[in-house]
Amino acid sequence: MTVQGYDPRTxxxxxxxxxxxxxxxxxxxxxxAAFPAFRSTPPSVRADFxxxxxxxxxxxxxxxxxxxxxxxxxxxxxxxxEVARTSAQLRLFARVVSEGDYLEAIIEEADPGATPPRPPLxxxxxxxxxxxxxxxxxxxxxxxxxxxxxxxxxxAGAPVLVKAHxxxxxxxxxxxxxxxxxxxxxxxxxxxxGIVFGDEQGVRALxxxxxxxxxxxxxxxxxxxxxxxxxxxxxxxxxFGELGSINPAVVTPAAVAAxxxxxxxxxxxxxxxxxxxxxxxPGLLFLPxxxxxxxxxxxxxxxASPGPLLNARIADQFETGLAGLASHPGVVASAAGSxxxxxxxWASPRLFTTTTGxxxxxxxxxxxxxxxxxxxxxxxxxxxDLLAALGAVEGSLTATVHAEPGDDFPLPELLEVLGxxxxxxxxxxxxxxxxxxxxxxxxxxxxxxxNSAHTSVxxxxxxxxxxxxxxxxxxxxxxxxxxxxxxxxGIPQRRP
Amino acid sequence: MTVQGYDPRTxxxxxxxxxxxxxxxxxxxxxxAAFPAFRSTPPSVRADFxxxxxxxxxxxxxxxxxxxxxxxxxxxxxxxxEVARTSAQLRLFARVVSEGDYLEAIIEEADPGATPPRPPLxxxxxxxxxxxxxxxxxxxxxxxxxxxxxxxxxxAGAPVLVKAHxxxxxxxxxxxxxxxxxxxxxxxxxxxxGIVFGDEQGVRALxxxxxxxxxxxxxxxxxxxxxxxxxxxxxxxxxFGELGSINPAVVTPAAVAAxxxxxxxxxxxxxxxxxxxxxxxPGLLFLPxxxxxxxxxxxxxxxASPGPLLNARIADQFETGLAGLASHPGVVASAAGSxxxxxxxWASPRLFTTTTGxxxxxxxxxxxxxxxxxxxxxxxxxxxDLLAALGAVEGSLTATVHAEPGDDFPLPELLEVLGxxxxxxxxxxxxxxxxxxxxxxxxxxxxxxxNSAHTSVxxxxxxxxxxxxxxxxxxxxxxxxxxxxxxxxGIPQRRP
Numbered sequence: 007m008t009v010q011g012y013d014p015r016t017x018x019x020x021x022x023x024x025x026x027x028x029x030x031x032x033x034x035x036x037x038x039a040a041f042p043a044f045r046s047t048p049p050s051v052r053a054d055f056x057x058x059x060x061x062x063x064x065x066x067x068x069x070x071x072x073x074x075x076x077x078x079x080x081x082x083x084x085x086x087x088e089v090a091r092t093s094a095q096l097r098l099f100a101r102v103v104s105e106g107d108y109l110e111a112i113i114e115e116a117d118p119g120a121t122p123p124r125p126p127l128x129x130x131x132x133x134x135x136x137x138x139x140x141x142x143x144x145x146x147x148x149x150x151x152x153x154x155x156x157x158x159x160x161x162a163g164a165p166v167l168v169k170a171h172x173x174x175x176x177x178x179x180x181x182x183x184x185x186x187x188x189x190x191x192x193x194x195x196x197x198x199x200g201i202v203f204g205d206e207q208g209v210r211a212l213x214x215x216x217x218x219x220x221x222x223x224x225x226x227x228x229x230x231x232x233x234x235x236x237x238x239x240x241x242x243x244x245x246f247g248e249l250g251s252i253n254p255a256v257v258t259p260a261a262v263a264a265x266x267x268x269x270x271x272x273x274x275x276x277x278x279x280x281x282x283x284x285x286x287x288p289g290l291l292f293l294p295x296x297x298x299x300x301x302x303x304x305x306x307x308x309x310a311s312p313g314p315l316l317n318a319r320i321a322d323q324f325e326t327g328l329a330g331l332a333s334h335p336g337v338v339a340s341a342a343g344s345x346x347x348x349x350x351x352w353a354s355p356r357l358f359t360t361t362t363g364x365x366x367x368x369x370x371x372x373x374x375x376x377x378x379x380x381x382x383x384x385x386x387x388x389x390x391d392l393l394a395a396l397g398a399v400e401g402s403l404t405a406t407v408h409a410e411p412g413d414d415f416p417l418p419e420l421l422e423v424l425g426x427x428x429x430x431x432x433x434x435x436x437x438x439x440x441x442x443x444x445x446x447x448x449x450x451x452x453x454x455x456x457n458s459a460h461t462s463v464x465x466x467x468x469x470x471x472x473x474x475x476x477x478x479x480x481x482x483x484x485x486x487x488x489x490x491x492x493x494x495x496g497i498p499q500r501r502p
Numbered sequence: 503m504t505v506q507g508y509d510p511r512t513x514x515x516x517x518x519x520x521x522x523x524x525x526x527x528x529x530x531x532x533x534x535a536a537f538p539a540f541r542s543t544p545p546s547v548r549a550d551f552x553x554x555x556x557x558x559x560x561x562x563x564x565x566x567x568x569x570x571x572x573x574x575x576x577x578x579x580x581x582x583x584e585v586a587r588t589s590a591q592l593r594l595f596a597r598v599v600s601e602g603d604y605l606e607a608i609i610e611e612a613d614p615g616a617t618p619p620r621p622p623l624x625x626x627x628x629x630x631x632x633x634x635x636x637x638x639x640x641x642x643x644x645x646x647x648x649x650x651x652x653x654x655x656x657x658a659g660a661p662v663l664v665k666a667h668x669x670x671x672x673x674x675x676x677x678x679x680x681x682x683x684x685x686x687x688x689x690x691x692x693x694x695x696g697i698v699f700g701d702e703q704g705v706r707a708l709x710x711x712x713x714x715x716x717x718x719x720x721x722x723x724x725x726x727x728x729x730x731x732x733x734x735x736x737x738x739x740x741x742f743g744e745l746g747s748i749n750p751a752v753v754t755p756a757a758v759a760a761x762x763x764x765x766x767x768x769x770x771x772x773x774x775x776x777x778x779x780x781x782x783x784p785g786l787l788f789l790p791x792x793x794x795x796x797x798x799x800x801x802x803x804x805x806a807s808p809g810p811l812l813n814a815r816i817a818d819q820f821e822t823g824l825a826g827l828a829s830h831p832g833v834v835a836s837a838a839g840s841x842x843x844x845x846x847x848w849a850s851p852r853l854f855t856t857t858t859g860x861x862x863x864x865x866x867x868x869x870x871x872x873x874x875x876x877x878x879x880x881x882x883x884x885x886x887d888l889l890a891a892l893g894a895v896e897g898s899l900t901a902t903v904h905a906e907p908g909d910d911f912p913l914p915e916l917l918e919v920l921g922x923x924x925x926x927x928x929x930x931x932x933x934x935x936x937x938x939x940x941x942x943x944x945x946x947x948x949x950x951x952x953n954s955a956h957t958s959v960x961x962x963x964x965x966x967x968x969x970x971x972x973x974x975x976x977x978x979x980x981x982x983x984x985x986x987x988x989x990x991x992g993i994p995q996r997r998p
Binding site for chain 1: 972
């Protein structure tokens with residue numbers, strides 16, 4: 007059995023395919039065997055390893071980007087930028103590890119007079135054990151083999167087993183080979199990094215007792231299934247799934263009046279970016295009734311080019327979903343881009359329009375994510391009508407508002423509702439850009455993630471792979487270095 | 503239908519019982535309605551409310567402790583101490599809220615040169631929404647209506663609905679009335695605190711979309727069932743269950759030689775404390791073969807008094823479990839306390855002995871928790887034998903080691919194994935005492951908890967009821983106060 011990638015621009019196979027994994031038990035053994043040594047490495051060793059991975063990835067861009075282009079259909083310029091983003095992400099985690107804040111070390115001396123009496127206690131965060139990472143299709147670098155889940159887990163000191171995405175197996179194999187060479191060159195045990203090909207092998211890995219946590223980026227259906235697998239193990243494990251997201255965006259009447267042209271071009275650019283295959287694509291745009299942007303939107307959408315979707319399954323689901331939307335009694339198909347080529351899995355941008363009344367009457371039907379270059383305009387009649395309609399929209403990664411200085415719209419109420427529905431609130435921008443930084447949050451209420459308490463992008467995403475351990479009255483020389491009085495790692499030790 | 507408490511010392515009913523909840527929807531409505539106002543309260547308001555609850559609880563101790571004694575059979579002195587612990591816990595969270603570290607506020611300015619470019623981002627943690635708290639039976643104050651889960655959730659700004667434990671309904675109703683009066687006196691909406699009586703009503707509440715997270719302390723079976731309920735909702739929610747724990751303790755040969763008498767009295771005191779109904783009871787004691795402590799252990803156990811178990815179900819399960827242990831071919835029943843009275847649900851301390859070989863041959867049979875005053879001595883033949891046997895013990899809240907200065911036992915390896923199996927490592931002490939502080943961790947690998955990434959005791963337990971939200975390019979006046987440049991709450995704002 008092989009995992010075969012196809013060029014979505016032509017439908018032709020890319021290479022001969024990658025053999026499905028047949029030695030899963032030995033990969034799991036290696037990950038489990040690597041854990042004790044890897045977790046004990048000082049921060050500098052892991053930081054150097056992450057930096058080495060970043061350097062090697064940058065150096066291999068010329069070799070990897072053409073593979074990625076062939077298997078994803080994404081343009082070479084975009085993928086080159088994605089490599090830079092991915093190596094920057096690895097370097098951010100090198101910094102996170104070096105700074106050591108993430109260990110949340112707390113040192114408490116004894117207090118015999120406390121209620122109840124307190125012995126000396128020292129707490130920090132330890133890695134949970136080997137982590138399984140399900141790679142995504144839509145970012146073949148940034149959310150795949152050496153993407154954010156892998157970078158943050160390695161930073162934490164957790165060996166990583168990647169389940170390769172079936173849409174870019176050749177790129178995954180090449181990236182994994184690079185990672186394994188870097189691990190060897192860094193003097194780390196080989197089980198620090200491994201890769202699994204094949205859907206059944208991925209599920210087997212998730213069920214294996216050696217795997218202690220799982221990260222996933224993909225569809226709501228797939229994520230819900232794997233969440234069930236993780237929780238029905240004899241020993242349930244944490245599952246961090248980033249699933250579908252509709253990402254509502256709201257424009258106030260004042261913003262329409264002030265910035266019509268910029269809003270139209272920004273919105274169409276955002277929902278068609280990467281052929282609409284961003285998890286932060288604004289899928290719903292709330293405009294005030296009588297906005298008058300219809301002609302400009304139609305023109306902009308008509309001018310937007312068709313693009314290839316990542317694979318034939320996504321293309322089928324996109325067309326099926328849009329057919330349902332087009333035949334919905336409360337929806338008008340209001341704009342389309344030029345027709346897509348018939349070979350491969352191309353899709354044309356599409357725009358639909360509905361009202362808050364129709365949305366509230368059928369929220370499941372009208373707020374479902376359509377993965378691809380499509381969006382739905384929702385016309386509202388006032389602030390109360392808008393707020394009520396937003397209450398019917400499911401949880402998202404992002405929620406956006408466009409407003410003006412001195413806007414008479416009730417913005418505090420609007421931001422509170424949006425903050426309840428999403429993990430990131432964007433003001434006068436578009437949500438498709440996701441910075442990789444300390445204050446980024448890429449996570450939100452169900453169904454955008456399975457666990458809204460965590461982010462899958464940015465420095466704090468490392469918290470997913472850690473668990474606290476306290477040491478009570480343990481002599482200094484037996485404590486982990488991070489908790490010793492001499493603080494040999496030089497990390498922040500909080501003394502409350 | 504009523505929920506009826508019984509005096510476990512006599513088996514007689516206590517009072518006329520408390521009516522099962524019939525107005526659950528209105529309780530849930532009230533919690534949901536209270537959320538927007540409660541989440542927006544400044545830290546000082548929530549700190550004052552927690553302090554008021556602490557003061558009122560202390561003032562009511564004279565009224566509540568007799569109820570607790572009648573319904574739990576626990577001695578009045580222990581329950582009086584538990585009230586002080588519970589009010590200290592409420593006051594700790596008043597401090598946590600005031601200090602504001604827990605909000606994890608991060609302020610990042612724009613960096614257009616970053617890869618990818620970074621807009622201004624501000625991140626903090628917001629409460630998830632109304633929280634359902636399943637109270638435990640074994641700590642009628644500290645892990646019940648106003649216990650740690652309730653205190654930490656209120657501190658976070660989350661309304662709390664307590665599912666009362668059926669073993670102390672009258673105490674639960676009295677404590678809840680106190681809490682509701684305090685909320686009213688503090689000027690908070692009534693839905694900030696509510697209580698539910700009846701098991702079916704509890705499960706209905708857990709399934710309700712208005713509930714956004716759940717805390718639970720109880721049995722492994724009950725916790726696993728409720729975890730499944732939480733995850734099979736249309737919108738799954740985080741479930742933090744503290745379940746059973748076997749809490750292995752290890753004594754090195756050097757410690758046996760140095761401190762035989764102290765070890766025997768300390769161990770028997772710890773495993774019989776509160777009639778053995780602590781979640782941190784040391785259920786397994788690993789002693790070197792030939793330890794020679796047998797006679798002293800028998801004497802100490804024989805001298806330990808019988809005590810009432812919390813209810814008839816626990817008493818039945820305890821006797822059934824011990825009958826299984828006594829008939830196990832690898833186990834010797836080695837000591838028992840004086841016979842228990844036949845009325846009510848009394849239990850006598852019991853001690854059993856086995857070997858590492860028997861334990862490794864049947865880990866499920868020999869490492870199961872017996873909730874009550876029983877423990878199992880496991881005799882090991884050397885460090886390698888011990889480490890291998892510890893690898894067969896499931897996850898625990900605590901793991902303990904007794905050693906000596908200059909001990910020739912491989913302590914670093916031992917502590918590493920124990921830290922893998924438990925959330926708190928205790929050195930030369932016993933695990934039954936649980937300090938309420940910043941560095942405490944009360945959580946561990948499955949099955950001791952459903953989520954080892956969190957503690958249910960201590961300052962950091964507040965993290966369970968929070969989720970991050972980032973604000974991108976949002977004008978200062980529209981940000982939450984914690985993220986504004988003027989920092990009106992005076993909380994730590996990290997600027998990486």
